[in-house]
Amino acid sequence: MKKERKKASKKDSQLIIRINGxxxxxxxxxxxxxxxxxxxxxxxxxxxxxxxxNNE
Structure with missing residues (x-):
């Protein structure tokens, strides 16, 4: 029997930002x-x- 690992959450999205180099x-x-x-x-x-x- 395989041991199942819990993952926090799958990283499936990107956020693209523009910043100073x-x-x-x-x-x-x-x-x-x-x-x-x-x-x-x-x-x-x-x-x-x-x-x-969220606590406000």
């Missing part, structure tokens, strides 16, 4: 220094933002 490069560089990814940090920001504003 220098800010993007600095953000990605900082994420690398902190051993994380830009996508992970943006997803965390979105989850925190939703929680914060």
């Amino acid at each position: 220098d800010e993007r490069d600095e953000f990605v560089s900082l994420c690398e220094e902190l051993d994380t990814s830009a996508a992970r940090e943006i997803r965390r920001f979105i989850r925190d933002f939703i929680k914060q504003h």
Whole structure:
């Protein structure tokens, strides 16, 4: 019998944003220094933002 893994949720959508190139490069560089990814940090920001504003 296979062990089933729980997934938080399937990542099946994209959000395309336009930002300043220098800010993007600095953000990605900082994420690398902190051993994380830009996508992970943006997803965390979105989850925190939703929680914060749903509690108002």
